[in-house]
Each structure stands twice: as C-alpha cells, then as structure tokens.
Amino acid sequence: MKAAFVKSPFKFEIRDVDLPSLKPNDVLLKIKASGICGTDLHTARTEAKDWQTFGHEIVGIVEQIGSNVENVEVGQSVLVESGSFCGTCEDCRNGRVDLCHDRAPNVFIRAERENLTMGFAEQVIIDKQNAVPFEGVPFEEASLVEPMGVALDLTYTVDPKFNDDVLVVGLGPIGLMAVQIVKAMGARKVFVANHSRSKIRIDVAKSFGVEDVILVDKTPIGSYRFPKGGVDRALVTAPPYVIPEVLDVMNFGGVVGFIGIDYGEGRFIKFDANKFHFNKLQLRASHAVPALYFPRCIDMIKSGAVNVKPLITDTFKLEEIGEMMVKAENERDKVIKAVMID
Numbered sequence: 599m600k601a602a603f604v605k606s607p608f609k610f611e612i613r614d615v616d617l618p619s620l621k622p623n624d625v626l627l628k629i630k631a632s633g634i635c636g637t638d639l640h641t642a643r644t645e646a647k648d649w650q651t652f653g654h655e656i657v658g659i660v661e662q663i664g665s666n667v668e669n670v671e672v673g674q675s676v677l678v679e680s681g682s683f684c685g686t687c688e689d690c691r692n693g694r695v696d697l698c699h700d701r702a703p704n705v706f707i708r709a710e711r712e713n714l715t716m717g718f719a720e721q722v723i724i725d726k727q728n729a730v731p732f733e734g735v736p737f738e739e740a741s742l743v744e745p746m747g748v749a750l751d752l753t754y755t756v757d758p759k760f761n762d763d764v765l766v767v768g769l770g771p772i773g774l775m776a777v778q779i780v781k782a783m784g785a786r787k788v789f790v791a792n793h794s795r796s797k798i799r800i801d802v803a804k805s806f807g808v809e810d811v812i813l814v815d816k817t818p819i820g821s822y823r824f825p826k827g828g829v830d831r832a833l834v835t836a837p838p839y840v841i842p843e844v845l846d847v848m849n850f851g852g853v854v855g856f857i858g859i860d861y862g863e864g865r866f867i868k869f870d871a872n873k874f875h876f877n878k879l880q881l882r883a884s885h886a887v888p889a890l891y892f893p894r895c896i897d898m899i900k901s902g903a904v905n906v907k908p909l910i911t912d913t914f915k916l917e918e919i920g921e922m923m924v925k926a927e928n929e930r931d932k933v934i935k936a937v938m939i940d
Contacts, residue, residue: 602653602718602919604638606646609922609925612627615715617723622666625729628678629659631737632717634926634936635745636770642923653717653938654680655744660729676874677730678689678722679889680705685727696751701882703727703846718919718938732932734900738913738937742771742906744790746895748857749775749885753783756855758831760784763824767791767844768835768858769799771935776833777806778904789829791819791840802908802934811831816898819843834858842869845879853880912936 603611615713618624633655641652658677672677683698691696703725709716714723732740749772758764766773766784769792775878781788787809792800794813803811812822828849834841834856835837844854859865873883898904911934914922917937926933 599715599720600730600914601651601715602917603649604642604646604652604923606642606644607647608640608642608920608924610923611649612917612919615719616713617721618712620664620723622664623726624664624723625660625670625676625726626662627656627669627678627722627729628661628803628940629656629658629673629717629722629938630940631657631741632938633741633808634923634938639923639927640909648755650657651709651714651716651719653719654678655741655937656680656717656722656724657743658722659742661721662728668867669726670729670731674731675737675740677732677740677892678705678724679716679728679730679892680744681887681889682727683724683888683890691717697892699895702888707711718916720916720940731892732896735896737834738910738939740896741905741937742775742935743892743895743899744889745771746775746898746904746906747889747891748772748884748886749779750891750895752776752833752835752855752857752884753779755872755882755884756831756853756913758785760936762830763787763789763826763831763849764826764833765789765791765819765844765847765935766835767819767832769796769803770829770835772857773808773833773835774799774802774909774934775906776835777803777808780831780833781807782898782903785831787825789822789824791836792925798911798932799934805906807907817828820846822847828852831855834879837864838867839864841867841881843856845869845874848879851878853882855884885887909935910937913939915939
C-alpha cells in the first residue's frame with residue numbers, strides 16, 4: 599500500500615507501507631479523494647521536523663470493518679471527521695459536544711501515536727466514530743465537507759441575523775463557502791476583502807453574488823465606505839493582524855468571529871479596549887474541533903445552497919502530491935482547492 603510522507607521544507611516521498619490488523623472499532627477505507635489544506639502547507643513549510651504522513655480532508659469507501667463496528671458497512675461511501683467527540687464526557691453529556699477535547703478519536707493524534715497513514719495514501723484506518731456515511735455527492739466535492747464544516751462552525755459562532763450586513767475577510771475555500779452560507783442565512787449585503795493578486799478567488803466570490811470586493815492592497819478595510827457605516831457581523835479567515843482593522847468597521851453591537859492563526863509575533867494583536875467596550879462589540883474564536891455538521895454540509899451541497907465545484911481548481915494523483923503541494927504554495931493566484939482523486 600502506498601502513502602505520501604512529508605518533511606520540511608517541502609520534501610516528499612511515496613513509500614510502500616503495511617497497515618496493522620484492525621482493532622474492534624476500526625474501519626479500513628479505500629481513499630477516493632483527499633484535499634490539500636492550509637494546515638498541510640504549514641506542515642510542509644516548517645512543522646514536519648521528521649518524515650510523517652499527512653492529509654485530513656478524506657473521503658473513501660469502506661473496505662473492511664472491525665468486530666464492534668455497526669454504523670457503516672463494507673462498500674459504503676464515508677466522510678472522515680478529522681476529530682470527533684466521545685459522547686461520554688461531561689461536556690458531551692451536557693449537550694456541548696463541540697467542547698469535547700483530548701478524549702475523542704482524532705485522525706492526527708492516532709496517526710502520530712500508531713504510525714498510521716493519513717489522507718494522502720491509498721488506504722487509511724479510522725475509528726468508527728470518525729466515519730460518516732453519505733451518498734449522492736461526487737467524491738471530490740465531498741472532500742470539501744471537512745473545511746465546509748469549519749466555515750459553518752465559524753458562521754454559527756458569529757450568528758448572523760436576517761438582514762445583517764456581513765464582511766468576510768479572506769477568500770480561501772473556507773471564506774468562499776462562508777460567503778454562500780451567510781447569504782443562505784439571510785444576510786442583506788455580503789462584502790468580501792482580499793488581496794488583488796488572487797483574481798480567480800475574487801471572480802468566484804463575485805459569481806456568488808457578493809455586494810463588493812475590497813482589494814486590501816489598494817483600499818484598506820478601515821477606509822472602505824460601507825452603506826450602513828460599517829458591518830454587523832464579520833468572519834475573519836485571514837491571519838490575526840487584520841482583526842483590529844475589522845473591529846474598527848463594526849457597527850454598534852457587532853460580532854467578529856475568526857479562525858485565522860499565525861505563529862511567532864504574528865499571533866499577538868492590539869486594539870482599543872475602551873472602544874470595544876463602549877460599542878458593545880464581541881470577538882469570538884471558532885476552533886472547529888471536533889469536526890461537526892458533516893450531514894448538514896452534504897445536504898447543503900445536494901440542495902445547491904453551497905456550490906463547491908468552482909472551488910476545485912486542481913485534481914491530481916497520489917504520485918503527484920509533491921508537485922501539487924509546491925503549486926498550491928507558490929501559485930495561490932491560480933489554486934483555490936486541490937483534491938487528490940483515485
């Protein structure tokens with residue numbers, strides 16, 4: 599069985615590996631599609647100190663199941679929750695499965711502890727809790743359900759109301775899906791902010807019916823003239839340094855949600871706490887772990903509420919993972935989402 603390995607900076611190998619026998623709760627998948635995520639690029643850039651497997655936006659077909667598996671059958675198509683919830687801790691039993699942490703099956707943690715493959719491989723072993731059956735959506739489109747769950751979690755965190763004006767900062771796959779979700783939830787006007795070099799992303803955002811595109815290298819967000827003076831809700835899918843500028847354009851009582859992260863000094867920001875307080879603003883973090891809402895995301899693709907087809911700019915085979923990772927890193931003006939397909 600072949601699997602891709604990565605080591606920083608941007609070194610890749612395809613190796614023949616053997617998978618262990620299944621444990622009672624295990625599911626063996628034949629991988630049909632797996633998307634390249636910003637996390638994968640960061641891993642390749644600096645974080646893979648030694649060779650490791652990678653890839654977590656996984657879709658596959660069940661090839662074998664352990665003796666305790668009852669939620670999926672051989673031959674079924676399944677999505678893979680990169681991190682799930684346990685269902686037994688206090689948070690889960692109190693109805694907050696979104697707060698379950700460090701207890702549940704997690705693809706990243708298990709791969710590291712047990713030397714298992716991840717998404718860029720021919721097969722992967724997952725816990726039954728991570729397996730979500732689906733049908734009626736092509737594999738390559740279904741691979742976007744994992745990041746769509748992130749976009750949906752961010753949107754729920756911000757909680758846009760009917761007729762709100764909304765700003766989405768950053769037009770990666772998550773931002774472009776968030777645009778469609780807030781429109782479906784009744785936003786009055788949706789504005790987006792992005793660098794002008796990413797023409798393909800800007801064109802896709804326009805095709806989704808955004809009110810306007812703020813080209814941040816030409817017009818700072820703080821200088822843009824919004825119809826209502828500012829916006830009611832903002833979804834930040836860019837690094838934290840943009841948050842103070844976004845706070846400055848929030849209407850009274852506005853809510854900002856963010857998922858963008860950075861490292862080193864980039865993780866620190868400063869803003870006027872008095873203005874934040876007296877304008878009754880809120881800043882909310884969306885950390886979409888556990889990975890939730892997969893059935894709802896599949897339904898949104900089926901219904902057409904979220905169109906993921908324009909986001910898939912590149913497909914590739916496992917053997918091409920190295921060159922595709924380099925392209926995704928260096929040609930962001932051309933690549934939105936690259937998906938490995940079988």
